[in-house]
Structures are given as C-alpha cells and as structure tokens.
Amino acid sequence: MSRIKVTFRQKQIILMLIENGNVPKTIKDISIELNVSSRTIVRELPFIEKFLFENDFKFIKKSGVGIFIDESYDKLNFLKELLENEYSVNKLSKNNRITYILESILESNSPIKSAYFLNKFKISYSTFIKDLNSLKSILKKFDLLLIQKKGFGIYIKGTEEKIREILSYLIYEKFSDENLFLNIKNVLTYNYGNEGILKFIDEDTIELCDLIVNKAFDNFKLCFSEKVYVSLIIHLSLSVERIKKKLYCDFKEEVLNKFKKYFEFDVSKFIMNEVKKEFLVDINDSDICYIAMHLRAHKICENNFKDSEDFDFKNLDKIKIAGDIVSKVEKILNIYLGDCEGLIKNLSTHVGPAISRLVMKMNIRNPFLHMMKTQYKEIFDATYLACEVLENIVLCKVPESEVAYITMHIVAAYESKMRLKFKFRVLVCCETGVRVSRFLSNKIMKEFPNILVVGIIPSSNVIYEVKNKMVDFIISTVDIENYDNYIKINPKFTLKDILVINNKLEEIFKIKSKIKNTCYEKNKFIDIDCINEMGNIIKFIEKEFQVKRLHVNGDLKDLIREFVNNTVDVYRDEIYNEVLNRELLSSTFVKELGIILLHTVSEFSENIFIGSYFLKCNLNIYDGEVEIVFYFIIPKKLNTKTLRNIIGELTSSLVKDNNFINLIKSQNIYNVRKHIQNILFNYYVNELKEHIKNFENVISFEEEF
Template sequence: MEIGARMRQIFLVLLNQKEPVSVQEVAEQIGKSKRTVQRELEYAKQSLKGYDLTFHSKTGVGVWLEGSEEEKERLKRELSDADGYDGGDREERRKRLILEILKEKGLKKLFYYSSQFQVSEATIRTDLDVVGKWLEKFDLHVGKKPGSGVVILGEEENYRKALRAFIQENIDTKAVREAYEYDREDALKKSGIGKILNDEIMCRVMECLRGMNHTKVLTLTENSYVGLVIHISIAINRILKGEVIESNAKWQEELSKDEDYRLAEEIVEELEEEFEIQIPDVEISYICLHIKGSKHEKVALEGTEVLDLENREVQQLLNQMIDAFDEKAGYLLKQDDEFLQGLLAHLQPTFVRLKHNMQIQNPVLDDIKKEYPDLFEKCVRVGNVLGEKLNCPVPEEEIGFLTVHFGAALVRLEGQKEQIRRVEIGVVCSSGIGISRLMSSKLEKQFGDRVRISTYGKNDITPYIVSNTDFFITSIPMEKSEIPVIDVSPLLNETDMERIRRMVYQYERMPAKKEEETFSDELTRIHQIAVQIRTVIEHLDIYEEDSAIGFQQLVEQIAKRCSPYQDRQEKIYADIMRREEIATQVYAEFGFALLHNRSEGVVRPTLAVCLPGKCEKTEFTSAERAREAFEETKRANTDFEEMKHGPNDSMKPEDIRFTDPYMKGISAVFVMLVPVDEHLQINNEILGYISTMLIEDYELMETVEQKDEDEIREAITKNLKKYFQKIVTEVSGV
C-alpha cells in the first residue's frame, strides 16, 4: 500500500534511531498527539509490505524497525523522494481517495482515509459522497457500515471497468511506454501506474507481449498498447487475489469464432506459463474485445477487412452520416476518397467499442469542443446516425474523433479554393535512413503532393537546411531550432497527425521561404542522383552466411565484405553495433534486419543483402568450430522443417531462416551504409527509399525470401528505377 504523509514522518523518525524510541517521543518529533501516533501505528505492518523490514512494539521499551541496514536505507531513500501531497487540494485528494478505494476492496475505517489525506473524518465523508457518484457510473456503490468502515459493493467486472477508467483518465502513459521501449522498470515503479498496480506484474506482462513478436500487438498505437497492458495487468492481479469475472456464454460464443480470438488465446497461453495460473475463458474474450477495439499504425494485417466501401450497407451508412453532418458540403465530401477511407478505417474499431460498451479516452476532447464548437455539434448529429444503426448511444469521446475526421476533410476542401503551395518538411532521426523513412512514408500517403519531405540524421541539420525547411518532425530530442519542431511518437499516432495537419495547413498558405530551384540546379541534382543510383546497383552485394551465425559474428563478416582494409572494417563494425545499441534493427514482425548507418568505413553508398544458408565461405577459426556450427545449422533447419512440414530431406528456400535467438527467425539481413561525403543527403534518400519499399512492397520481400540472386537484383533495380522516375517527375512537374 502507499505510505501516507504521517506514516512517512513516523518511519523517518524510527529510521534515524539506533535504539527503540517511545511513542511519546515520536509524537513530539512529528508535532502530533500520542494518540494520533498510536492510531497511525496500527497500519505500520501493512505499510511495510514490499520491504524486508519488521515493525516492533513492546510495552516499557518502545517502538522500532528491524531489518538490514541496506533495506532501511532503501526505505529512507524512497520516503525522502516521495512526491509531496497537499491535502487542501480537493480535486487531487478525491482522485487519491478513489484510488485507495479501488486498490483495496476490503473494509477500511474512515480514520484510515483521514490519516492518509491529513483531513478530518467529516471531510472524508463529504468526499465519499462525491466519489460515490463517480463510481455509480460503473454500477459500483460505496457501502458505509457504522463501526466497521467503507467497502465497495458491486460486480467484479464493474470493479475492473472502474479501475481501468480511472487509470486512463488520470495517469500519464509515458512511464509504460518507456518501460516497453527501453526496459526502464525503475521509471514504471516510480510512476502513478506503478503505485496503483503491481509493477512487477506489469513488467512481466510487457515482457510476455514483447516476446511474442506478433505484428498485430507490435503495431498497436501507443494508447491502445498501454490500454492492453493495463487491462491484462488488472486481470492478472485480480485473478491472483481470487477475484474472477463470471462467464457470459452467449457473447463469448460469438467471439470465439472471431479471427482475433486465436491471438487472445496465444496471449493467455503465454501469461499462464509466465504466472503459473489458470486464466478463465472469459478473460480471453475480454482480451479479444480489447484488440478488436484498438487502433493500429500502418501495417498490413492478416485477415479480411470487416468493412468495405464496395459494401452497399456501408455506403448507405457513410452517406447518411455525411448528410447528417452538412447536406451542402455533403456532395464534395462524398467525392473525397482520402476522407472516406480514413473514416472507414476509424469506424471498424469504433463498431466493436460501441457494440460491447467499451470505453475510449480522447485526450483532446475538451480542446475540440472549445476550438471547434460548430463542427462538434454537427458531429453530434453524425453520432446519432451511427447510434441508431448500432442501437446504442455514442459517447462524446467518439464524437470528438469524428470531428477530427470531418474537420480535416473540410480543411482540404477549403484548400482547393485558395492559392496554396507545397510545404517543405524535414523528418529527423538518428541516421536519416531508418525510422525517419517509415515516418516519411506515412506522411507522404497522408498529404500526397501537398508536402515535400526530406529525411535527415540528427547531425545533418545545417543553417542552409533550416533556411529551406518550413518545420521539422522528430522522434528524438533536438536542440533548439530557428523553425518549429514537432516532437512525435515514432509511429505517428492520431494526436501527432492532427498537430502536423494544422502545421501543414498553416504553412501551405504562407509565402515560400525560398525561390524555386533553377532548371540548371534541377538538372545537376538529377545527374547526381543518377550517378549514385548507378553506384548502388553496380556494387549491390547479395550473398549467404551460415544460418546459425551469431549477430556479432555476422556484423564482423559484413564489415569484411564491405572493405578489404582492417581499419575500415573496424569502423564499419563499430558503427553498426553502436546503432544496434540505440535500438535493435532486427524486425521480427517484418522478417528482416535493417543494419543501417553512416560510416567513414565505406567510400560509396553500400547496399547488401545477406541471406541464411549453409555457406562454405564462412571463416572459422578452427576445424572443430566449423564442424560444430555445421551440425548446429543442420539440427536447426531439420527442427524447423519438421515443425512446419514433418521430416523432409529438402527445404524450400523461404523456410531457411537465421536460427540464432537474437535474430528472431528472420529470413534476410539488409545492409545500408552511407559514406560521410558531399552526397550524404542524396544517398540517404536513395537507400531510405529501399527501406520504405521493404515495408510497403510485399512482392519485394517475397522475392528476397526465395533467395534467387538474379530475381532479387532485378527487384531492387526495378524499385530504384521507380525512385528515379519519381524524382524526374517532380522536377518536370508532369
């Protein structure tokens, strides 16, 4: 349990004493009455849960804490670092009261809460009346038993809904994101979420999800991912306490036929193994519902689409929603494919949420209602149409998101009536090849020819680049810039996209920052790009390495193939490994690794494709090591084949994968290295285009998996030709 302010003062007094001390002396040191301290000490043992310390009290001797010096120092440090709390802040106090009630479902006396929040019992009674109204939204009620205390009355299912809603309304998700991306569990333990839930459970849940490497989990938006972690952690925590939701056979049976139900089953299997518990089938259904109601970033998911614009019923619903919004603007909105596709993608998870009464948080709802009251009122009518179709009310949070979609479409319509220009955007990541290219691809799909996007490494930004850019978008910390910088999530969530939309709308109506390039300048640039593309194609390297090779040994082999000189090999190795330490470039969900960086170890843009196979060229330091590696590869490939097809003497090329655990079963490694020279930006764009195609062009990756060198070379050359044609088209304006 969380340690209250008075208990914190008492513990600090005891921790500073070498011998037992009387209750009266403790009372004098903290400025409270002896009776107050005695009543507070009734909860001392409970407050020490999570610490290897014991509270002792003996008549005639005094009170003291017993345990190791290290543990005492840990408690003292955490008590000293604890956040301050102002009991006079009524709103904050009532939030904490809800939290305390939800954390401990059992009976608690009013004095316990008054002591925690340093207010009178009369104040707590008033607070409980207000808190009770909030809980009633979830069919929970505060029961008050004279002489016994306060207890929550209601079903376990409603209890979990209330706890999850409270977390989503009041707790920042940054700590969970950091723990997920960087394994910073300390940040999680100190966060508000960590105080509510068992932080150990949350960390183990995240480890299970991370270890599954399932595309549909890995591509959840940040809020949806955090919601899934919270949902599962609450369920695990309650199951461990013996609190189980009763089964609802009817709606569970419907979900068991859904494509996402199998994924939910896989998640539960991992959790059961991790926590050594039996998880009821009803929890599988709830996890399935959460996944279906979640939003995903740009990745092609398996399975058929639930909604389709060709579906007449869907067309009719969209037409009714648009007519309800604005009949005058309706005709133009119905011709806007970008708007229709975006609205369609939004409605799929919305249907699931509304049908199953699942809540969603909209962090910008108040801003939307304040800044765009007319649009919001129009979308209330849209929500009514949707509610009638699904026979359920549409909450304001959902209407807020609809406002964003309709509002953005109106902005585009207005833009068609004005003189607008192309906006120059710079996307920045650590190298200018990896994450920035994925972000650029999404932005280009969203804005099309309204923007021109250039990708940069963090250290590329020069005064010249700043003078020719309207604003930057970055997922990493940047130094102060002379032009606006939008900090975003690497996956560009909906809030990020809305901020970018506003900035694009603003700048495309402002005068251009620079004169257009002269035709001579454009020809020079095309020539430079053509030369660099030809260099990439001529020196494209496609080869195999032993499928059982370890990651570091693989990087060593890559360095040797990229340069014959040892000093350059060492630089290449160091540059790739340094980039890997920032964040792994092994993308199991896509089936490949993308080892990219700029390096002084190469003298030209380098593109290589490394494939798994039994490679005679691998250099071993001894015959024994060679035999061992060969046998390991043979066993691994045999196991993989038997697992998929049963024993077979021959394997299909696409079935051979890297077997080292760090490689996560990928089927190819792409190496993209850029020399530090005057063509740095051009080379970044060329190789960055290929990295984008690996995600978007499924045929390219399928060709690579077939391991036919000629076909791979032809496919990459074909994509580079498309890139060159795109550049020429931009220059000519055709």
C-alpha cells in the first residue's frame, strides 16, 4: 500500500489515464473533462508521478503528445483497485457518511440513486434512511429540503443563496478559522491547496478572487481582519463557481431595492463587475446583493452605513437592548450582573451587526456554539430565552449561533465577577528585607482585594510554610528551587507584574470553579429519588429472592435450558439465547467455589427474576464442577445503575462470604432472605452516608466561595 495519498482530483486524472490505456491523453483534454484550467492539471502532475513511481508504475510524459501509464492491462486493473482501496468509504462513521452524501449531492448536476450510496457504504437500507433523516435535520437549518423520489433519485431543493450557505458551512466544518486561513494562504502563495476546499472551488478561482477583493478594498479604502478576509474569499469563490454553472441567486424586488441603498451594494457591485471581466460570466443584481449581504453582516463597511426605509439602525437604542437582555438573564438565573464592568457596553457593540444579520435572515457560523451549550448550559439556556428582546425587534427567531455569541459576553462578565469573590491565599517570598517585603505585600493586596497574604517567608523555608499555611500559590522576587507553583515578579511591582499575577489568578479560578461546579451540580440536592429507588429495589429483592433445587444432566447448554425453563414462563427460547450468548462472551464460573452466575439484561422479559439454584448433582463444565447457580434476569427498560449496583453488592458478597453459600445449600429460604436483608441494609446505610457527605461538601464549598 502506498504511503503517499492522492487527492480526489489526482485520483480522477489517474482513472482517466487508466481508461485510456496506453494511448496518450493531452493536458488540455483532461482539463476540459474536469472543468478546470490546464495550469491546474500541470500542478497535479508531480504528485501523480511520485505516487505512481512509489507503486512501481511507469508514467510517461511526451511533449506535444500527452501523458499515459505504460503498463499491461492487468497492472492497470491492479492500479484501479489500489485507488479504490485508498478511497474506500464502506467503513465511514455515521457523521462522515452524512457529509459524503451531502457533498456528493451538491457536486452532482442531477439526482443520485440510493443504490449508489448503498453500494458505496455497504450498509442496510434502514441505516441509510436514518442517515438521510439526520441530513434532513441539517438541511432544515438552512431552509433546504432533501427530496427522495422513487425511480428518480435524491436531490436538494431550495434557493441558490441557501445552497451557497451550506457549501460554505461544509468548508468551515473541515477546518478551524486559523487552519482555513492557512489553507487559503497556501493556495495563494504556493499554488497548493487542500481537497476539502478545492472539492468545490478551483485554486485559480481563489487566486483571482483574492486579487479582486484586494482591488475593491484599496479602491474604497476599507480594512479587514484575516477572519473576515477568509470568509469573503470563500463566499465570493463559491459564488463564482456556481455562476460558472449558470446557477444564480434570485431575490425579491423589494430586497434588491432595499440593498441598493446601502454602501455595501456599491462595493459588491464593483467586486462583481471585476468578476464579470475576469471570468467572462454574466452577473445579475441578486448575485451582487448576495455579496453585499455578506459585507454588511460582517460590518466590513460599518463607517459607511446608509439608512434603510425598512429598518432605522441609527435610531436603534443598542444600550437599552443590551440592558434588557442582561436584565432578563438576571431574572432567569437569579443573579446580579449590574456590577460587571463593560458588559452592557460590549454587548451593545455586538447588538448592531447581530440585528443586521437577523434582518437579512443570515445564519452566521459560531465555532463556540457547542462549548456554550455544554460547558455553560444554564447561561446559554437563559440567554436563549432572553433573546426574545431581539425577536420582538426583528420579528424572527434568533438562531443558536447568535445566542451563543451573546452568551459569550455574559459568561466573560460573570466569570470576571465571580473571580473577585474567590479568596486566594498567597505567600510572599522576598529576600530584600522585612520592610520591603511588607511594602510589596501591601501593594499586592491593594491592587488585588481578593488576595490574602498569609505570610512573608525566605526562599529557604518554602516547603514547610506551604504545607502549614494551605496556600494557592507563592509570589516571589527570586527563583525558588524544587518548587513550581510560584510566579516571579519585580520588587518594584510594575504593570507587567500585575498582568502576571492576574493571569495566575485566572488559572487558579478556573480550576477552583470547575471543582466547585462539578461538586455542586452533582450533589446540590440530596437525591431523594435515588434513595427511594434504592429502598424499593432492596425490599423487592428481600421479598422475591428464590432458593430452589435443580436437576440437570448434560453440559452448559443443558444447564442454561433447565434454568430458563424453571425460571420464566414466556419467551423461553429468546431468553435462553440471551443468557447463553452472555455466558459464551465471558464465563462467570468461579471454579474454586463451584458457583456460576447466569444473567442477562433482557429485551423480552417484563419482570425481574433473581435467586439461586442448588444442583442435586454437580455438573462438570469448564474443567470444574458447578454446585450453585446464582441468577438474575433484568428487563432492559428497568436496567438502572442503582439496580446494577445492588445486584453487584450481592454477587460480591456471595463470592466473599462462605456463610452465604452454606445458607443457599441449606435451602432454608427464610435464613437466606434474612442474610440478604443484613447485606443490603449495610449497603443502604453506607450509600445514604455517602449522599449526605457529598451534600455537606457542597455546603462547605458555598461557604468558602
């Protein structure tokens, strides 16, 4: 197998050469078939030549004639198989399958039959339908429909601007913002791109769009960040590729008339006129409007806004809107954010462009959405509800991506506020005398009111003092040997030192708050439901535990068959197979004690069965003799962690407690149940103590912080 991986386009070129046999094919013919420039094909040839050389295939280039692979029919077939193995998709994960389906449909000019994907993935039709349903959910976010017609195929239905939106989404999903910038830069600087981008956009298109954008920005004297630059290049390049295929946007007349009043439309018109000249394509007002929307959404031309008759941005009270959002979040979470410095001001700055995007119904990508929804769920949920303020202004739903950006402002302010409430115990290590040390300590506590200097020490006494005074870290004016948790500052206490201490406080705050939140979320209430469930299960086992005798001749399968037939009344064959498969997966026979644990979590049983059988005659299996069968059958719908823990406690006691085994052998059900009662009572008491202890830990955390 080759170590060198070929890209999708390189594979296409090699397959063309295989189909052509030993007949040369010109660069021009290949470029026409792939709908790219001849220069693009020439760039791919060194990689193709290296791949073929490593795999012992002769690659021939003849000037004025063409290129071909000089090999026999059998070797060409082997090369084809090699390429297929390189691009095997039948082991893709669900998410990768969905992406593959989406990309294939978007690339194709006609509907694709289901059979194509079923053959590629080697999956069942029901699995494929589940993939399509997941894809429908993704498309719904972009106002697109997945259409599946019998005998016709699968295709996507929706407006052209939404198709372009999901194409850009696919590209962004493959890269972080930084990596996307580097890949675009590679195309422009080294004439080498990544297949994730070039699958939809030709590198020549990216190069020309880069020149056009820079020309426009120079002409209108506009500035832009790397992030905005990459975003504009991607959207413009995708638009050009779609326009090349004669696929145009089509906005309503009132939308066009509104945007023609904006400065962004003038900039976009300049850009698209250059596109028309460079790519020799037709341009309409809707495509100009599409790029203008993108410019406006990113505030690229924010100093040149023109008023809209439909929406008066200048008279929008952004401070009030930001204040109303914060106020709603405060009420929902029962917290106060009024003393969070800069929150209203920073949020009001964000509100303007956010409303622009909402008015234009533009979905912005937010790479922090998942983090906000998981790590800061309570604040995100509260902000989601608080965004009703924006919805009442723009008369449309605020998407999660916008909610997440607003959440980020609130999280940053709230964490800064909470950090001030934390008390940090600090030792000051200073070798310049007591007077200077005290002066430095006072300056530190004045600058940071939440720092408590618990002692001033020489560097030689660090380890002893750290152990005895429970400190968070040490602030030192000298290097400390054999100790890492300290920061070194200048005795003069400069601005740089303040920043160093601030960074250290942030680092410790994140660790402390994470410990606090984990403990608090897990144990902020005594889990009464869990305790009740535990008590009910224990009562059930004490009452229903069975002790019987069983007569078996034969082997393991005969034992399981007799056990099932004597335990359950329905679905015996199905439950027999479940128990047998579980035992074959991993044997539960304890040879030294003569005990086997037969069990299953059943799809078929409606009831819990638990108990033991004492065999009339020992049964020879696994080079040992079975004397006792301990069993339990749990319905899948009742398979809770609490139940598993309790049964685990019983089986553990059985293995460790000879008295338990002897009681089962005696067949005295009263004594067995009494013994089980004692085991589970002790377990219940210990678990209850643990719940109370965790709850008390939360109380102590709250008092400390």
